[in-house]
Each structure stands twice: as C-alpha cells, then as structure tokens.
Amino acid sequence: MFKRLPGDEARNLVSTTPDTAVVFRPAVLKTPALVTLLVYGWRFLAALVRTIWKHPVAVAVPAALAALWAWHGWPLALSVLGFVVMALLGWAFTDRSSFARLIGWRLLAWWRLVSVYRRHWQPVMDVSGLARRVHGRDYLPRLVRVQCDGWADRITVRMLKGQAVKDWADRTDNLAHGFGTTSCRVALVKGGRLLLTFPRSDPLASPIPALPIPNEPTVGPVEIGKQEDGQPLRLKVHGTHVLIAGATGAGKGSFLWNTIRGLLPAMRAGLAEVWALDPKLMELSYGRELFKGRYAADPAACADLLDEAVTVMHKRAARFAGLQRSHVPTIEDPFVLVLVDEVAFLTAYQPDKQLRHRISAALATLATQGRSVGVGVMAALQDPRKEVMNIRNLFPDKIALRLDESEQVDMVLGDGARDRGGLADHISPVPELGAGVAYMRLETSPDPIRVRAAYVSDTDIRHMVSLFTERGEAA
Template sequence: MFKKLPGDEAQHLVSTTPDTAVVFRPAVLRTPAIVTLIIFAWRLLAGVVRLLWRYPIASAVVAVPCALAWLSGWQWGLGLVALVLLGLTAWALVDRPSFARLVGWRLLAWWRLVWIYRRHWQPVMIISGLGRHVRGRDYLPRVLGVRCTSWADVVTVKMLTGHAVKDWSDRTEHLAHGFGATSCRVSIARSGRLLLVFPRHDPLATPLPAVTIPEETSVGPVEVGQCEDGKPWLLKVHGTHVLVAGATGAGKGSVIWSAIRGLLPAVRAGLVQVWALDPKRMELSFGRDLFKDRYAAAPADCADLLEAAVAVMQERADRFAGLQRSHTPTVRDPFVLVVVDEVAFLTAYQSDKGLKLRISAALATLTTQGRAVGVGVLAALQDPRKDVLSIRNLFPDKIALRLDESEQVDMVLGDGARDRGALADLISPQPDLGAGIAYVRLETSPDPIRVRAAYVSDADIRAMAGEVTA
C-alpha cells in the first residue's frame, strides 16, 4: 500500500462539536544553516564562473580597474578608466564602422540582453503561451545570445522539447509587443534553435533615388534597391522568372524600371533585349524608344509578341540541344526579358477567349521552358489569386509589395510566409512611406527578405531611352 502523507489522517477525524474546525499542522523539517550556506556559496560560485565564461571582455572591463584601484589606489583605477574611454572615443571618431563592428554592437547587444530580453523573458513567454508554469516551476525556452546589427536585434533561442516553429511564428505579434519592437520575424538556425529578429528602427523609411547606371556590361543580378540590412538589393533576372504583385500605387513600376535600368549597359551592347507588354498603355509607354518594335499595348499585339518570344525560345532550343544546357548572352543570342506590366488584364480580364488562350499558353510555355535558353519573364499584377494567374507557381522568384489582404501574402510568397514576418498587407499606403517596399522570397530560401525598390522618375526613363537611341 502507498504510504500516507502527513495530513491524510485528517479526513478520518470525527468531531463531536460541529462548529469546531480541525486544525492540522504539517511536519516541518528544519535544514541546518551550514547546508543552506553551502548551497548558497555553490550557486554564487557557479554564477560567477558562468558570467566570466560567457562575458569575458565585459568582466575584464569591470574587474581590471577595480583590481588596480584596490592595489594602487583609486586614482590609478580612475585614470585607467579615463584613458580607455578616451581611446574608445578617438577610435569611434576616426573609424566608426570598425568601432561599431568590434565594440559598439557588442556593448549594445550585452545591454539589450540584460535590460530588455532577460528582464522581460519570463512574463512574455508565460503570457504568450510559449512557456509553461507547472506546480510552481517555470519551463521556459532559453536565450542563447543576442547579436545587434545596425537596424535590428537577432536573438538566438533554444526551444523547449516538443515546440514547433509554427508555435513561434503564430505568436510573432506577442513577441514584438512584449519586447517593445514593431515586428518580429522567425527563422530556423538549426534543429531546436531559432533566430528572432526584432527591428529597432526602419532603414527603409525614406524613398530611394534611382540607382546609378552600372558601368560594366552584365545581365545580372542587377541592383534595384536596398535591403533592410543596408546591403544592395540584387535582383536576378537572367536564368529565372520574376513575379511582382502589389496593389495600385504599391511601386510595381519602381521594380520594373530599376531592373531595366540595371540592364541598360547590356542593352546598349546588344547582349539584352527588353520586350514590353503594356496593356494599360501607361507604365511602359515612357520607354517606347528603348523597346523599339518590341512594344505591344493592344491585346492582339501582346499575343503576337508573346508568340514571337516563344518562337525565339523554340529556335534556340533546337540549336542548343545536345550542345549546351545553360545560356550565355551573345550578340547573336541575347538575353530576352519579356516584361508584362499588368498580366491579369491579359490572362483573366480579357473578353476575347481566343486571345486569352493564346496569351496563357504562350506565358506558360515561356515560364516552363525559357530559362535554359535565355528567355525570362518579369510579370506584374495586382490580384494574385489563382483564378487570375493560374501559372504563378511557375515563377521561382516572387516579390510582394503592399497587398490588400493578409491571405494574399501566402498566395504570392508561399504558405507560411506571413507567419515568418512578411507583413506585406501592413505596408503603409502613403507613397512616401510605403511605395517600393516589398518582401522577397528567393528560389533558394523560404525566409522572406524586406527590401525597397529605388524610384525611377519619368525624367530618368526618358534619359535611359535617349541613351539607347543615341
């Protein structure tokens, strides 16, 4: 039989006085003071060793001046501190990038780890449901480290056993507001470990001017803007197909014209041809001199131009068969970039069923067979639903500008993209604040990247067309 615990006998007691309460005092085991002191000393020693092991530089910064002041007097300790501060200040003024990389971001990471994340970790984890409080004990994920960049905090977390990545991606809003950030993005570092990205400020808040036309002749990747981490946004157009989705005024033209601008030297050299389909007769009409006879606006002309691109693709495929598997741009076989400004008008909203079938068949043929022979498609649309563009999965690289609904984010970038932090439906509709801002999902990575395309003005487009014409 099981042994009765103290207090179990109380239920068998019978009182003859109904108003008398039965009082039971549990047994108390008194711990000797020496045992308590040993446990306290051991925990203190373990904490000091852990602190020295994890933060050797910060510990040395505090310990060396204190030791010098203890051995030689407080004047020497204060002088050492002043000398170090003076040296760091001079370093920061002379070479700020190296100071930030080696010292500044490390100090900021240590401060935010102590003051922000460790301080609020337990309540945020419990309230958001990522931690558990069982029988008086908290079971929490562990913070393994914090790394600061120029715009965000990257927190490495070890998940609890049994956690899934979706458990964290479903609670990004809880995490962002719990730690005082505007958003949170979740990515996998390795098995059992996650990277949480908390932006401190928005480096893409201001519009970007048009990118300088490159001097070297290249077919890509071309610079079309800036990534959130400050690096150039390089868009691959040769050897892939790109789909750009965004609401009216989201900045689709910025992406298209920035890509053409980056290819301009190769266009002048005859290594690239840009074929333009402009059913709205607005966006691409400014560059008609650049496209020459490879510009179409009427639906029938668009169908003819797409079928001409298919003919070029098939002729190259016949010549390349058995000789080469990838395309190298030459004057004889230049890279052909087919730009479609509003593809939904041609594939979904076209009243002529015959033209609709011709256009859909040509686009499907180009997106399935054109990559290897140097024919790429850069298509833009407003509504990314499947019944509007049934071949959207044939575009390896996708760009999501400002969208109207949260469900459309996963339609463009794939399932789970919004949970990973692609909040394209929350981009500001104001032109100065949100035009050109997008989330990109590349063929090689499922994690979305936040970018902003440079704005190419009408004067810039006319100047580009004039250069090609000259």
Template sequence: MFKKLPGDETRSLVSTTPDTAVVFRPAVVHTPAIISLVLWLCRLVPRLVRLVWRHPLAVTVPVLVGVVWVRYGYGLALVVFGLVLTVGLSWFSLDRASFLRWVGWRLLAFARWFWIYRRHWQPVLTVAGLARHLRGRDYLPRLVRVECNEWADRVTVRMLGGQAVKDWADRTDNLAHGFGAPSCRVAVERAGRLVLTFPRRDPLANPLPAVPVPDAASVGPVEIGQQEDGRPLRLKVHGTHVLVAGATGTGKGSFLWGTIRGLLPAMRAGLVQVWALDPKRMELSFGRPLFGDRYAADPKQCADLLDEVVCVMQERADRFAGLQRNHTPTIQDPFVLVIVDEVAFLTAYQSDRQLKQQISAALATLTTQGRAVGVGVLAALQDPRKEVMNIRNLFPDKIALRLDESEQVDMVLGDGARDRGALADHISPIPQLGAGVGYVRLETSPDPVRVRAAYVSDHDIRAMVADFEGVSR
C-alpha cells in the first residue's frame, strides 16, 4: 500500500562476513533548481492568497504602510498609520459592537492563529498522538481557520483520513493544556472537519438575576438564563420531557423556578397547568399557592396526583385519536407540566414497594405517552444511576449540573458527552461560581451546551405568589 522508500531494502540484506556491518548508500537524485523553485512557488502562492482572503485587514494595513514608506518615506507612512488608527478608534467609540465584529475579533483571530495555534500546531498534535509518522513521512491534520468571539476561540480542523471524532474527543485535555486554554470542546462541522472551542474566559462566572416575567402568555420555550455564547437560555417544556441532574446545592431549583416564572402569564391565561410534586417539602412549597390543589408532598399524595395526571392524559388520547397528532394549548385542553423535585425519593428510596411501583409506572406512562397530548414532565434528581432512575432515557432533553463522578456525566447526557466537553464533574462547588451552571443536551443536537440558569430568590418567589396567587385554579 505504501511506496517503498530508499533504504527499506537494507532489512533483507545479510552479511556473510562476521563482524562486518552492511553499509547501504541510497542513490542521490539531483533535482534541477528550477523545478524546486516552481514547486516552492506552487505552495507559496496559494498560501498567500488564503492568508489575504482570511485576514484581509491584518495583511492590507501593514502592506499599505510599507509601500508608502518605501515610495514616499517614513513621514507619510506614519501619517497613513495614524489616520488608520484614528479611524479605528473613532469607529470603536461610536459603535463598539460593529467594530469588534468586523475588525476587533478578526485581528485577534489573526494574532492567535499566528502566535498560538500555527506556532504550536505540530508539536502539540504530535505529542497528543493526533499526528502520524509513517514510512519516513509526517502526516499532520490541517489547521483550516481560527475565529474569535468575546469569550472563546473556534479552531476549524481538517482531520486525517481514517481519523474519528473520538480520537480527538479523547485528547481534549492534551489540546487544552497544549494551547494554554482552560478546556477544549469538540464539535463536528461536517464530514472530515471538526471545530475545537477553546474558552479564553468564563462568561458564566457571576450569578444571573432572575429573568423578568414575560408580558405575553406562551408555553415556551421559556427564557430561564444564559448560554455560554451570550445568547438567552430558552428551555423547551411543551412537547418534550426534561431531566435535571446534579448534586445537592448545584442550583436545580433555579431551573424549576425559572421555568415556572416563564410560564406564569400562560398560567394566568389558563393555557398552562403546573402540577407540583415536592417530596422534600422545601423547594416547591414556597410557591404552593400557585399550584392550588395540584400540589403534593406526601408519597401517597404524590402517587395519587400522578395517577390523576395519567387519567387526564388518557382521556385526551381517547378524544384526540384519529383527529390530531400534536397538541395546541387551549383553555379546554391546557398544557400540563408535571414538576417533580427529587424524583429519586419517589422511585428508588421509597420504602413502600407497592407505592414505589405505582409511582414508577405512572412516570413511565407519562414520559412515553404524554408528549403528543400536551403533558410534559420536568424532573430533578441528585443520583443519576440506573438503579436510582431507571427511566432516565425516556427524557429527550437532559441537563447535567455539577456531578460527583466523571462517569455520571455520560449517564445523564449520553455516551460521549464528557469527551465532547461536558465537564460537569469539574464545575466549581462554590455556590457563587457554580450554582446553576450546567450542560444541556437536547434531543435535536448531540453537542452539549454550557449554560447558567438565573437565580430565582425567595423574594422573587414570594413576589410571584403575591402577583399570581391562584392563577392555576
């Protein structure tokens, strides 16, 4: 398969004289200088064109100043440079966002491409085991381009033929340390191309205030926080089921209350009903007046409430059969959201076996049949092991907050999620830094997204109760 290189045939030579080494001198072919020059130019010209195309500002300005210096002297060159600098500063002061989009981030991308990635590309990939040396020839993945935004570098890479995404996902720690970044995440752009994300800073380091209650009634997606790239975090609850997993004190309540806060106008309009199961009696009890009779804390009451929801779901299924396949919230048939705080207490730690089976069967029925008729489940738990939550795969959308073990990340988000950069076990245990921070993996996308839910304080909850008490009745 590989062409034999000069020197390979020495392996088959055997000396008949003892203590005599076999010396082999391969034939030397002298290439004419003109051919070497043409080959060198054929490689240089495309690279220059590609450099100008991808970094026009970083190339044009120095070249322009250099040409003016050579033809008219350094005085005029300094004037041109000062004019360009003045225009840039004026643009920056008048419209910072557009300046950064068209100039700032592109100059930063060129600087980091030249000084960080291009400079260390070969040694880092060689040590990480992503480059190959076969039969005297080096094979190196190609650095396609570098893009920068406010918080991270996005490096597009063309993989070697025969490499898999897992080869890169298994070496994210090597890549992060090699290029001086706190972490690295791998995403597939298209066949044969990857996008490596190297954060430069953490935009989710500070807690977020509660998102204002929406003015319009809607069943979602509801805004509950912020994504790492600065876009709002909107959680879809209608037409899906959501599982939130995280150790104690990680901010699961922020996701629960943030969702309720976003649905309050729809609850007032009669388009949404929230059924709350609060076996700990600590989290959802703050807003108990919002739920009316649809609140349960005792395990027996929780089981009865779940059976009532199942009856509602089955009655709708009988009416919708043959007429419609998707649910549209109305006052007659509102969207029903079942919120279960610490679901493991009901499904795994419940001492009454019959009650535990009843609750598990009801949850399994809701998560397998409820989406089409407008019944959704939002559940939170601490321990994601299968023996604790054996129906976790029935939740299409999953959120992993801080977890105790690296293996638990894949338990929650699916196989390979941690290799793709979902380092939920590395989230800070300090509440100021890590509460509400997690990774979201949606049914429609295999790539986890780092997010932070806004903190809904006790004062915010009391204000919600005062303004919307009884709207769910």
C-alpha cells in the first residue's frame, strides 16, 4: 500500500466561488533535532555494519593502514602500503588466473559498480520506463550485486513488486545502450530477482580455425567451437536430436562438419556411424568416403536410407526391451547419427508425394523413438516455417544461425527465445563476422546461448578423408 501524501488532499477540495484558486497548505510537523540526529545516527551505524559485513577485506586494509599511521607514523604505513602493492603486482604477473579470480575481478566489479552502474542507474531506469512514480514518490528497482569476469558484467537486480520478466526483456536495447554495452541478456534467478548480463568483449568476433581431431573415441559431447564467454562449445549428439536453421551462407555446414570431425575417432573404433543425406549434392558429398557407403543424395535413396535407420532402431528396441533403458555404444550396437542437409527439400519441396510422405514419416519415427536406442538425427534447413518442417518440436536441442526475420527466431528456438536474448536476426551477414555464429537452446535450459562453430575448410575435409582412408577403414 502506498502512503497518502499531504498534497493529495487538494483533490478533495471543492470551491463554489468562480475563478478562485484553491490554496492548500499541508500541516507541518516539526521533528525535534534529537530525533533527527538519532535517526541519521542509526542509519549511519547500520550502513557501517553492513559495509563491514559485505566487504571485510576492503574495510580492514585502510583501517590497518590508518592504525599504523596513528601509532607508528606515516613512513611505516607508507612502506607497508608499498610492500602490499608490490606483492599484489608480483602475484598478478606470476599467476594471473588466481589473482584475477580472487582479487582482479572483484576490484573491477567494484569499479564498474561505482563508475557505471550506480552512477547511471536512476536515469537509465527512468528513461527506459522501469522506474515508477506513484503519488509523488519514486520507486526504483534495486541494484543488488555486480560480478565481473573476463567476458561480461553480471548484475543482480531486485524487481519492483508487480513487475514481470517480460517488462525487462522488452527493454534490453535501452539497458544495453544506457550502460554503454552492445547487448544485454535477461535471465530469471528466482522470484523477484533477475540477472542482467552485459558483455564487455566478444570472443566470437573472429572466425575460429578447425579444432584438432580428438585423440580418444567419444560419442559426445563433441567440441565444435566456442561459447560467448570464451568457454569451449561442446554439442551433445548422443541421446538427443539437433535441429539447425539458418539463411544461405550462415554457416550450417560448420556445425555438420565439426560434429563429424569430433566423432571421427569413434567412427574409426566402430563405436559410431554417420549416415548422410545430401539432397543438394554440395555439402556432405565432399567427404562421402567417411560414411562407408551410408550416403544418399537422390530423394529415393534418401528415403531408403531413412527406412533402413528406422529398421535398425526397431530391431534394437526389440532386443533392449526389458534389459536396458539407455544406449551404450558398442561395436555391435554403435551410435548412429543421421545427418540431413537441407531437410526441407525432402519434407516440403519434394514433388513426389509418396516419397515426401515416406521421408516425413521416417524422420518423425526416428525423432520420437531413436534417442533411447542410440539413433540420433541432426537436420539442417533454411526455412523454419511449420509448413516446411512440421516436426521441428521433436528436436530437443535447436540451433539458430543468421535468420532473415525476427519471427523466425521463436519458430526455431521456441516461444520467448528472442525476448531472452536470442537475436539470431541481428547476426551480421558478413562472412568474417557472422558465419558460424548462432544462438543455441538446449533441452536443459530455456535461455539461448550465443556460440560460434569452428570453420572446417575444404583442406580440413580432405585431410579428414585422407587420414581415414590411410588407416584402411574407408570404403
């Protein structure tokens, strides 16, 4: 409940005399000076205790220096201060990671709090419309904490009572430009609290060269690039299905070839197989020797290969029934990844209605039943509309590269993904800046993350094929 202010009573006064201004003088209550001093003293004491409790080191250091100055004079205090500064500099140069984790990022967070966020908090909240003025009283969201790392500032905010996450998600551009950054992400921490992420740098600004082929066989997660915070991007392919959507030239092939590259040791060991459907005859045909005959380009051959994958899935399900609920790759039952490039050509643009129905039915069957028996699907397409790909909701993990329209982002990543920061329609069309950059939404989290896949060149693919055939395992 908001308190009634004295000036609000003027609305209840009615004058019967024409052209007479209503003059209202609110009652003035004189507070004794002693009460005022007690109130301000109590506030100062509470703020002091709170500061000591939250920042013990920051308070202890100047207090210790002041005590040395008072008891032993300023030369000793200055010498101790110089020794501490030199020790910190030596620590920073010898072990930068531990210094940054324990000291550096905390100092940066304090500086950013003082110089940027607290300084501009009220004007940004007012202009963006996140602050409220009710009955002459201003209400501001509370800035709780600032944390920094090498990539971004993370701001914990307590919303006003009655605000929703969408109120903040709709104003991410206002927040980003208000605090001098290029973008802002909004995530819900718990009821009433938000985490605002303001990137300070972009590790994905430059193309990433092809990653080394793993030494040990694994079916995933396979490393295929970088996340926006600079951490390795590992894509889960075993036990899930992946849908990749992006405009022409956005870099869909980078995700396909990096997945193949990461699975190559497992393919050599017989623990994984990649079945490739390449109706465009462009992307996957370059390394068809890697697939050991499991390659199809003609629509009829693609339908036959999908039907064969369904048969393998049903046979495994019959053998696993009552014995195991999840798949463990073995030489007898390897993980099978069905790669489909430009799936829309097979499911929507295929003129043969019978073939189109066979392919759609096989893909739907694999997407609904294949996870538990070790048959996964990774499909790539350009047009994410439902009439083009009506089974897109059967893919738990989704990747959106550069898209032409903002509405397509939610088509690919799910409702509300763009409001949570999945700005796939803002990815640069310049290849050096935007090829392979995407927003990925995983089954385990509703919040999209910005990633970039490494670029696998034609030379890298030829090397993969050469390495594979040199060991006598290619067709």
